[in-house]
Amino acid sequence: MSPRNTIAESRRTRQRIIDRSVAIASVDGLAGLTIGRLAIDLSMSKAGVLGHFGTKEALQLAALERASAMFTSLVWEPAAALPPGLTRLQAVCEAWIAFLDTERAEFPGGCLFTAASVEFDGHTGPVRDTVARLLTVWRRRLVSELRYAVEAGELPSGADPEQIVFELVGLYLNLNQSIQLFGDTTAPARTRHALARLLGTDQPRAD
């Protein structure tokens, strides 16, 4: 095998390890992500897995970054070119419901960030910091979309973007729990209903 092929092969193996890591962490949490389990699942040697990720923590961080990239590509990017403000926010909210609602092969156990948040919030270190950073970036993006909506007059001038995002995030945390723990098929409709009220889109615009 030429060196170039070896590098390409090594990249593919690394990708396979990360894909599998995301699926395992979705069901069993980042703590369930062990070198030994990956080796068994991927029919590799432990040394083979360790060669790509020196530590369990490096693997956990790679899984989080991958899950974040998947979230961005499924929830944010399809809406990115839409007009900012309520139009784009509503498209993002709908894609976010689909992200949690669909039984995705990539996230068989539900939202990885919610799981990681609960798992690491009692600890310090790079994994907790990464979870907090990724969730903060997302909350800020939502706040900035709402600020635009207020400035554009799509929401009343007294609307508080931070408050709306606080309530909005709660809806998705409960959507995830309702789907994953209770298999509640009414939860997406309940989320949409609450969003319409929260964003004022359930009422005719006074313009």
Added chain:
Amino acid sequence: MSPRNTIAESRRTRQRIIDRSVAIASVDGLAGLTIGRLAIDLSMSKAGVLGHFGTKEALQLAALERASAMFTSLVWEPAAALPPGLTRLQAVCEAWIAFLDTERAEFPGGCLFTAASVEFDGHTGPVRDTVARLLTVWRRRLVSELRYAVEAGELPSGADPEQIVFELVGLYLNLNQSIQLFGDTTAPARTRHALARLLGTDQPRAD
């Protein structure tokens, strides 16, 4: 030691094991609750811990039931004698904020039910079933309080108790995440603000 003293001593040891289990599970999840760790923390032999709880699962179930009893005594019972409907619900909601807000020695890592839900929602078995049952009982209690409020005319007749509880539970899931992951001191006020809007108590009653 008389047999009676032995029984009393055994009960106390069992209580100590469960108390410690709740604290460990609050930080590290129910999966972090191992016989070995309890033995070290409580200066007991593994056999001593195992004598009280034959399996890790029995220990997890006991920790959940204890946490549930603590939640009931701190959040429900102080309000139980109040008039049903909005009055009692508001008292419960305020106690629930305090339950999550205070840095309780009993729950150093935040809401045990939220953690257990995320941890076990990808699995089957008695632990998942117990988490789902306890959370369902609580949601039903909230729904029944809201039904009373609707029947008593404290909420508009079109108000949907199930929908309100869906949104209300989301607020508390985010309150827990905001406190535990972000140390966000504004989260209790944001929760109160959202509750007032959700329960219509931010507007003068039309009666």
